[in-house]
Amino acid sequence: MRICIDMDEVMVDNYQRYHELFEEQQGRKIDPQAYYGKKIYELPGIESMRDELHRPGFFRHLPVMKDAREVVEELYENYEVYIVTAATEFKHCFTDKWEWLEEHMPFIHWERIVFCGNKSIVHGDYMIDDKVSNLRTFNGKGLLFTASHNVHDEGYLRVDNWLEVRDFFRNERAAELAAES
DSSP states (O other): OEEEEOOBTTTBOHHHHHHHHHHHHHSSOOOGGGGTTSOGGGSTTOGGGGGGGGSTTTTTTOOBOTTHHHHHHHHHHHSEEEEEEEOSSSTTHHHHHHHHHHHHOTTSOGGGEEEESOGGGOOOSEEEESOHHHHHTOSSEEEEEOOGGGTTOOSSEEEOSHHHHHHHHHHHHHHHHHHHO
């Protein structure tokens, strides 16, 4: 079974940095309810925050989502796991993401990393992503990883965290084994 896993807002916690940038630019903390249902940089008056994504190092120094490393490693040991991430929109993104993966997910072989612009070219059995637009064009089953911008989206099995991802695939594996016996 092939599982395709997104990086931003799935394995990588972009929002911690967004909150820091908001505080730097606005001089105050942001309440996550202020951007509930949309991207934080869609808020009026802080459109310049999106410019930060073009700077070298933005994607390199983001923290790992809670439990992501352990669960991705477990999946990697049991399935054909590919990291599939959009990396062509922002000039420095490719190198930043490559170095991030080397540091935080060193067990992932370079042949299992797909940098692309449009994920519709990717095929597999499952895709874990925070964007419905990526899941919509995927040929397998989509798991929608909860992020503030997708809380109103429907039509896909939703996972709120990495422990839910782990449990989902453990249950899938148990069902496979039961069917084989």
